[in-house]
Amino acid sequence: MRYCKKCVLPSTKPGLTIAEDGVCSACKSVQAKKNIDWRRRYVLLKEFCESIKGKNEYGYDCLVPISGGKDSTYQLYCMKFVYGLNPLAVTIDAHIKTPEGIQNLNKSVSSLGVDLIRVNVRPNTLAKIRREAFLKIGNPNYGEHRVVFSAVARTALSYNIPLVVWGEDIGVEFGGNVSKSSIDSGSAEDLINNDLFREIAFDDLIEGQVDENTLFFYDHPEKSLLAENNIKSIYLGFYQWWDGFKHLQVAKNFGFKGRLAGPLSGNIINYDNIDERLCEVHNWLKMLKFGFWRPHDEASYLIVNNYITREEAVERVNKVKYDFPFEYFNDFLEYHQLNEYQFWEVAERYRNKDLWKKINGNWRLIYELM
Numbered sequence: 038m039r040y041c042k043k044c045v046l047p048s049t050k051p052g053l054t055i056a057e058d059g060v061c062s063a064c065k066s067v068q069a070k071k072n073i074d075w076r077r078r079y080v081l082l083k084e085f086c087e088s089i090k091g092k093n094e095y096g097y098d099c100l101v102p103i104s105g106g107k108d109s110t111y112q113l114y115c116m117k118f119v120y121g122l123n124p125l126a127v128t129i130d131a132h133i134k135t136p137e138g139i140q141n142l143n144k145s146v147s148s149l150g151v152d153l154i155r156v157n158v159r160p161n162t163l164a165k166i167r168r169e170a171f172l173k174i175g176n177p178n179y180g181e182h183r184v185v186f187s188a189v190a191r192t193a194l195s196y197n198i199p200l201v202v203w204g205e206d207i208g209v210e211f212g213g214n215v216s217k218s219s220i221d222s223g224s225a226e227d228l229i230n231n232d233l234f235r236e237i238a239f240d241d242l243i244e245g246q247v248d249e250n251t252l253f254f255y256d257h258p259e260k261s262l263l264a265e266n267n268i269k270s271i272y273l274g275f276y277q278w279w280d281g282f283k284h285l286q287v288a289k290n291f292g293f294k295g296r297l298a299g300p301l302s303g304n305i306i307n308y309d310n311i312d313e314r315l316c317e318v319h320n321w322l323k324m325l326k327f328g329f330w331r332p333h334d335e336a337s338y339l340i341v342n343n344y345i346t347r348e349e350a351v352e353r354v355n356k357v358k359y360d361f362p363f364e365y366f367n368d369f370l371e372y373h374q375l376n377e378y379q380f381w382e383v384a385e386r387y388r389n390k391d392l393w394k395k396i397n398g399n400w401r402l403i404y405e406l407m
């Protein structure tokens with residue numbers, strides 16, 4: 038395990054590579070983005086938007102999946118005011134929302150003046166799938182990722198909306214598996230094939246656990262069906278430089294507020310991933326598996342966009358990286374019907390002993406970030 042010399046991401050991050058010069062693939066792709074002709078890409082999308090504008094029978098030119106977070110609020114703002122379209126917003130209702138999450142979503146929809154479709158998959162099915170995914174593969178969010186991508190595609194099909202606008206390609210921004218179509222054309226059509234779906238087949242995960250008739254929103258429609266209906270999915274991050282901190286400033290103008298009590302345990306910022314309560318523990322499991330989690334991602338993002346130095350990042354990450362997301366731990370246990378013993382029994386299975394050792398009774402990483 039080693040760390041990128043420009044940001045603080047480790048070589049253990051899935052999909053990330055660190056070259057001989059010590060710089061990781063995520064930093065290299067950010068560097069490459071500096072040579073992109075962004076004006077040309079803006080015009081490209083603007084022209085496409087003009088070609089679809091006003092043609093949908095229900096009046097919706099594009100579909101924007103939103104959570105009420107800073108980036109999705111920005112996407113909605115951008116499609117409406119920069120590209121001049123009439124967007125329909127769609128939200129996949131999370132399991133346990135935070136007050137900030139509820140307020141920010143309501144604010145962005147009302148202040149931006151758009152219609153919102155809410156897809157709320159039945160809670161007992163989702164809870165069962167999440168529990169199975171935690172117990173079997175240590176990845177409780179697995180089913181949820183499927184719902185997000187599949188339900189958005191189903192909504193686009195239902196209203197025949199020609200354009201679905203996703204935010205950033207996390208593979209490009211944070212390092213990870215990136216599809217060629219995403220790099221070359223900004224297409225998000227391979228979303229369903231991305232690395233979130235590879236640990237275990239969904240059907241194997243849920244076999245015998247849930248009624249198949251409750252899974253409509255978990256099944257992504259065939260890509261060919263979307264193509265036949267001329268539905269295009271894009272990453273907005275392909276068409277403009279993606280800077281979450283700038284999006285925060287725009288979102289604030291439309292009522293967005295960060296977490297009032299400050300950053301959650303293990304976080305260094307208070308304005309990302311604040312809508313719901315179950316993802317923190319999910320994300321923290323990466324610390325056991327790969328030796329990094331939220332603070333490494335957040336700090337690296339701030340470094341590559343020149344908001345903090347690497348030195349500063351190292352200090353801030355080291356201060357919080359061993360923290361446990363205790364704020365929502367009870368919610369996590371209760372939702373998945375687990376007791377603490379069961380949780381730790383499963384979680385410890387995923388601690389990578391090549392990365393961890395016990396010092397004075399505390400688990401510590403063998404390769405510290407410096």
Ligand SMILES: [Zn+2]
Binds near residue numbers: 042046060061065
């Ligand atoms: Zn890097």
